[in-house]
Amino acid sequence: MSRNTLILYIIILAASILGPILLPAYTQQMAILWVMILMASTWDILGGQMGYNSLGNITFFGVGMYLSAIIQISMFYDVGEYTSAFGAIKPEFTDSQYFTGFFLGIIGAGLGSMILSVFLGFIVFGLRGPYFAIGTLGVAITAGQITGTIDYIGGGSGISMPFFPGDIYFRSIFFYILCFLLAASVHLILRWLYSTQFGLAINAIRDDEDKAEAMGIPTLRYKQFGWAIAAFFMGCIGAVFGNMVGFIEPIEVAFPTPTFGIFMVAMALLGGKGTLWGPVIGAVLFQIVKETTWTYLLGWQYVALGLIIILNIVYFQQGIMGWLQSKYPEKFGIFVDDKKPEEGLASRDNK
Amino acid sequence: MIDNLNLLFVYAPIMNIQVILDGIFVGAVFALSAYGLALVWGVMNVKNLAQGDFVIMGGFIALGLHEYLGIHPIISIPIVLILMFAYGWAVYKLIIKRVIDNDMFVSLLATFGLSLLMQQVMNLIYGPEVRIIDPELPIYEFFDFVTVPMAKIISLILAAIFALIITLFMKKSRMGQAIRATAQDVRAARVLGINTDNVYAFTFALNAAICGVAGVMVSIIWVLQPFYGITYSLRTFAIVTAAGLGNLPAVIGTGFGLGLIEKYTSIILGVEYEIAAAVVMLLVVLMWRQIQMRKNRQAVR
Numbered sequence: 032m033s034r035n036t037l038i039l040y041i042i043i044l045a046a047s048i049l050g051p052i053l054l055p056a057y058t059q060q061m062a063i064l065w066v067m068i069l070m071a072s073t074w075d076i077l078g079g080q081m082g083y084n085s086l087g088n089i090t091f092f093g094v095g096m097y098l099s100a101i102i103q104i105s106m107f108y109d110v111g112e113y114t115s116a117f118g119a120i121k122p123e124f125t126d127s128q129y130f131t132g133f134f135l136g137i138i139g140a141g142l143g144s145m146i147l148s149v150f151l152g153f154i155v156f157g158l159r160g161p162y163f164a165i166g167t168l169g170v171a172i173t174a175g176q177i178t179g180t181i182d183y184i185g186g187g188s189g190i191s192m193p194f195f196p197g198d199i200y201f202r203s204i205f206f207y208i209l210c211f212l213l214a215a216s217v218h219l220i221l222r223w224l225y226s227t228q229f230g231l232a233i234n235a236i237r238d239d240e241d242k243a244e245a246m247g248i249p250t251l252r253y254k255q256f257g258w259a260i261a262a263f264f265m266g267c268i269g270a271v272f273g274n275m276v277g278f279i280e281p282i283e284v285a286f287p288t289p290t291f292g293i294f295m296v297a298m299a300l301l302g303g304k305g306t307l308w309g310p311v312i313g314a315v316l317f318q319i320v321k322e323t324t325w326t327y328l329l330g331w332q333y334v335a336l337g338l339i340i341i342l343n344i345v346y347f348q349q350g351i352m353g354w355l356q357s358k359y360p361e362k363f364g365i366f367v368d369d370k371k372p373e374e375g376l377a378s379r380d381n382k
Numbered sequence: 383m384i385d386n387l388n389l390l391f392v393y394a395p396i397m398n399i400q401v402i403l404d405g406i407f408v409g410a411v412f413a414l415s416a417y418g419l420a421l422v423w424g425v426m427n428v429k430n431l432a433q434g435d436f437v438i439m440g441g442f443i444a445l446g447l448h449e450y451l452g453i454h455p456i457i458s459i460p461i462v463l464i465l466m467f468a469y470g471w472a473v474y475k476l477i478i479k480r481v482i483d484n485d486m487f488v489s490l491l492a493t494f495g496l497s498l499l500m501q502q503v504m505n506l507i508y509g510p511e512v513r514i515i516d517p518e519l520p521i522y523e524f525f526d527f528v529t530v531p532m533a534k535i536i537s538l539i540l541a542a543i544f545a546l547i548i549t550l551f552m553k554k555s556r557m558g559q560a561i562r563a564t565a566q567d568v569r570a571a572r573v574l575g576i577n578t579d580n581v582y583a584f585t586f587a588l589n590a591a592i593c594g595v596a597g598v599m600v601s602i603i604w605v606l607q608p609f610y611g612i613t614y615s616l617r618t619f620a621i622v623t624a625a626g627l628g629n630l631p632a633v634i635g636t637g638f639g640l641g642l643i644e645k646y647t648s649i650i651l652g653v654e655y656e657i658a659a660a661v662v663m664l665l666v667v668l669m670w671r672q673i674q675m676r677k678n679r680q681a682v683r
Binding site for chain 1: 429477480481484487488490491492494495496498499501502503505506609612613616619620623652654655657658661662664665668669672675676
């Protein structure tokens with residue numbers, strides 16, 4: 032890690048600590064910003080680095096949300112009775128009960144989504160290009176539809192999550208910190224992963240899958256592993272998000288394919304896909320634009336967002352990082368390691 | 383579920399006629415929009431995710447004409463055809479033209495953005511309620527159970543006539559020949575003096591017009607809602623993928639097949655599984671093709 036990146040991380044850490052202190056009214060929006068950064072980064076594992084453009088990563092978000100709800104409630108109540116009472120049962124949790132259930136729920140959500148992703152991987156990873164995109168989109172939409180028909184978890188009318196013990200201010204800070212920790216750990220894990228053999232292998236799959244396979248890379252296993260990481264964190268963040276919102280419903284909250292499902296792709300493209308920082312920059316910009324349009328163009332916000340997505344894709348495909356890389360290749364170029372390319376070549380010649 | 387199966391096959395087998403007829407009526411809508419998608423996909427290699435929104439938009443234009451000018455939806459078909467043709471041409475010139483040379487996912491995402499935009503604009507204009515047009519035509523009854531509205535029969539006949547006209551147009555006319563030539567080989571077509579940009583624009587506009595007609599049929603025989611578009615898009619994708627590209631009779635046949643599958647699913651399992659049935663069909667076909675391809679160590683692309 033060079034000195035500049037260290038300074039950058041310190042600045043980001045300072046900003047993320049000072050943010051909720053200076054602007055306490057916007058804590059939830061900032062928490063959602065971390066959620067979006069996480070979504071864009073995990074989408075980029077497949078979409079940017081591996082060349083598999085999934086439109087269905089939102090499936091794991093919803094699956095994680097529902098898994099955590101089931102785990103949290105079923106620890107002390109019967110889920111079927113709870114949902115069929117439509118809120119007539121007011122769950123009473125002590126602090127320790129709530130937090131044990133909550134953390135077990137997050138972990139269970141992550142692991143459950145991960146297992147699901149491995150099994151789905153056997154089905155969808157034989158598809159390439161647009162077929163993969165449409166297949167995963169279909170998976171996400173069916174997941175929402177089917178969840179809406181299961182009465183055990185509330186069907187179309189949803190579940191309300193257990194109440195958070197503690198006051199509103201502490202609640203928002205608590206969820207902010209959780210979202211921040213998850214997003215930061217995703218970023219650091221991806222940073223490390225992209226520098227390992229795994230990063231090279233998935234880049235090889237993106238560039239030419241047939242050749243990669245011919246070179247002896249077990250492509251299916253790498254693809255499943257990449258998707259499993261994305262699914263694990265999407266599941267975890269889904270669990271956190273469900274508790275943050277407090278009410279789960281299949282179409283709008285848990286499996287929001289037309290909103291979050293496509294936002295994460297748009298964010299990664301806006302920032303520049305296939306780069307570590309691109310999704311982060313894209314998510315920050317996108318969240319700012321989204322909140323501004325929500326505030327000033329109420330009623331037209333989705334029209335504005337649709338227009339932004341179209342303009343971004345039609346006129347600015349390479350994204351911000353891609354544009355920077357082509358404009359200033361010395362500063363933002365892609366190096367295999369920290370050496371300058373000439374040195375790398377020279378050392379190879381000496382061997 | 384067992385009760386429903388019993389009802390269908392033991393107690394009242396006559397209900398099958400109703401289900402099959404309904405399947406054929408909705409299948410006609412699916413077949414039309416899938417035909418349009420197959421055209422665009424085959425000729426331009428663009429996967430249009432806004433297909434369903436074109437359908438819904440056509441329906442809403444008919445609804446608007448019906449509400450404000452009192453034009454009967456069946457008579458409004460030519461107007462919708464022209465409006466949607468112009469709209470498709472504009473969309474091509476503004477968006478599709480710039481993404482057509484890029485990798486396929488770009489066009490997929492651009493049309494997804496377009497679909498989001500169209501949904502929201504329609505939502506702002508017409509509101510999120512489910513709307514229907516009352517065609518004010520008689521409804522016939524057979525065998526106590528089976529009801530067949532006149533509107534559905536007329537729309538089926540119109541769809542058949544329309545499909546025939548398009549097929550003839552593609553076979554005989556100069557533009558149709560140019561479209562087929564471009565689909566076969568773009569460079570050769572360009573060398574031989576075909577303005578491929580115009581051909582693309584015409585193809586996309588024709589697709590929009592076909593979808594518009596399908597939308598008018600939806601508005602007569604079914605319901606309209608701004609956010610229902612994505613389900614039509616998924617169905618058309620399922621149909622075109624299942625039938626295979628460049629096989630237009632198969633596309634139409636699969637359209638009717640999907641209509642039947644959906645109607646039977648909704649009777650046996652419940653209405654909420656209708657869309658799931660379409661997606662399951664898509665996934666089953668994709669998996670089947672994948673297993674076939676894996677024998678030769680290839681992938682579906």
